[in-house]
Amino acid sequence: MSLGKTAVVLGGSMAGLCAAGALAPHFEEVLVLERDELPADAEHRRGVPQSKHPHFLLNSGRRAIGELFPGFEDDLIAAGGLHLMPSMDAAYLERTGWASRKKSSMTMVYSSRILIERVLRDKVRELSNVVIREGVSVRGIETADGGGAQGRVTGVAFSSDKVGDERIDADLVVDALGRGSSVSDWLVAAGWAETPVQTLDAKVTYTSRWYDLPAPEARPAAWWWQHLVIMPTQHKGEHPPEHEFLVNFFPIEGGRTIACMGSWGIDMPRTTDDFVASAERVRAPLFAEAMAACDPVSEVHLTRSTGNKWRRYDKLPQVPSGIVFIGDAICAFNPFYAQGISAASGSALILRAHLDEAAASGQPLDQRFFKRFLAEQRKGLKVPWGMAMARDRGYECATGTETLPAWQRKIVAAMAWQAFNLITGAAREDAVIDEHFGRVFNLDESMADMMKNPRVLGGLVRHQVRTMLGRRTVPFGFDAQQDPPDTDWTPEAVDHPIEMAGTR
Template identity: 70%
Template structure:
């Protein structure tokens, strides 16, 4: 059923492209307005500086995009994306040492952000009623009687039955609404001062024989004594298409290297020599890219007494997350799919429709938001409305890291724990749902007792200074 003549999407990044796919079945025309000139190939552009860093596409995001654009996953893999099982294909350093390899419930597709968006653009260009206007600037909204009725673009007015704000963290829409008479929405924030820095490399051909792994992950040290600041870094050697990797180091509240020389020097002080050694075997293909705009921010449009009709928000324009947790694209795709579902059930775009959609989106966003808060609220450097009382912050700081490592350990030993942990990681289940599950609690208790008695079936904490073990311990876990 068509719900109107024209829908307008503000922004042509991943959130905007997914929104276009959601709108296309329900409007005669969908117009995507993008400030940048969009490249035909997988290339960086000014409006997406974070494309130079690693991007996970979580399973929930894969499914949502696949529902919006059938064949997306196959097209991404055909373009070079890697379909991997992290528990088998990643060398993972957590706690005091390397984790063991074993098969698990979780698979992921690895690629660069620029390839994800290129494949999405190809899908959108195949929709006959969707047009993308590039190199244009949206300067405001037109409103009437409590509704958004169109947009102003470079001196031109475009009427719209529905407008989607997908302009990201820096969206001007909230300010335009205030100027038009709506109250400022409540904004929940927490900035844990995360900074991360990345450099792109080409892998050696052939790969060294000891490199059974494709992804290298180094978690911050649990040690509380003296150590180099780099031991506090979260580190990735992240595989992408084209026989390339992105070397990335990030931290909460610490200074990060900004130049190629300091990047290499810091890599040498990471708590395993493998990271620097692997970088040295690769050929750098970029400069160092640093990002600090990483705070969590949720604009609570759902709490306005009378939200504007004719306007919805997708992606970072409504809820932006600490990028460390890889929730952005998947959350945006989930919101776009939710929008399509609400449009399919609607017969008019009235206030009730907007209220229903905002309520459903609130439920969806609570899952990734709670995961981000569970970690970021424990950092002393964090600031914002969601900064907890000091006693609670200290408690979170003391338990969040060890609790995560404990759950990872339990997942090594218990297939049911592994399955639910994969669901939480991929935003298919909330953390609270997992922790209320009696079977999960039983699995945690069993793991605690086995660990206390030294009877774990899968070994762990292999020497961090040595090569990660290549042995597949799946059979031991099954026993």
């Protein structure tokens, strides 16, 4: 059953494309309005400046996109995406040194943002009833009975250099205009109440530069790894600011990598000379050595628009009918936590399920429909939002509605690291905790649900007791000034357990 003649998606980035996939089975035509001229290949564009930085496609996101667009993951890998197991293919520097290398249940697909988007655009263009209008600026929305019990968004006003001003009636509109969306302001102008907004900006800034990797046969013998991660120090003494950086040497398609450094509340390098100099001062020399072995192919790209922002449309006294909100247009996250694409595609999957139900039951897309959708979307967004709050609230530099009093902030900061250390330490030796932590990282499970699991709690207590007795079986804390060891510490790959009393 068709739910209407026309659905309009505002914005053609990842969130908008996923929304188009959710809408296509239920409307005669889906029109995507995009300001940029979209490249045919994997190329950067003005509307997605963050494409120049690493993008993790979390498993919940890759699964959601795969449900909306069957074959997406295969197409991404065929286009050059790398299917890797981070615990075996990443060198990971944690609080005291290099972590152990071992097999785990979690795999990921690594690629650039521009490749992910290009593959997804190709999948959208296979849908016969989806039309992407490029070079179009959305100017406003058309409404009826704004703010009233029957208030509804009925259409969209837009313009282009080629055609000029236009408007179109819509049975459903999707706001996928990102952080800077003006839709909430347009709704207020039309008569709806101002949307409550929750914010927390931990002043995250990150800077990246792209490199060509050496040919595989020309790489140093010690490069067993493909992904390099250096976590911020937990040491409170004197050290260079770069020790506070979160560092990634992130593999992408085409034999390339993205060198990225980011921080909370610290000025980041903007020039190539400063970028290289800062890299030489991070906690492990391997990062700068790896950069020096590669050929730079870009300038330095810096981003600082990274605050968490949740527009709480679900709290409006009268929810507008005829419109839903996807991606950063409703909930934007600190990009450090790699939650944006997965949250957006998850919302699109929820939208498809609600549209499927409406089509099957013959129910109209009235205010009850939009209230139910917002309530279900809220449940999905609470998981990534809670994870972002748990970390960003601990920073003194943070501002916004969700900041804490100083005494609470200090407790949160201390507990966040302690909890992280305990869980990651236990995950090295406990396959159940490792699997649950992987699910939390990939937004398949909330941290709260993980910590309610009796088996997880028991495993954490057991690990803590064994640590106190010096009976850990997997080493860690290997010297950060040396190359990370390539030993496979997967239990079945180790001849016998060892006592770890002398290991940090």
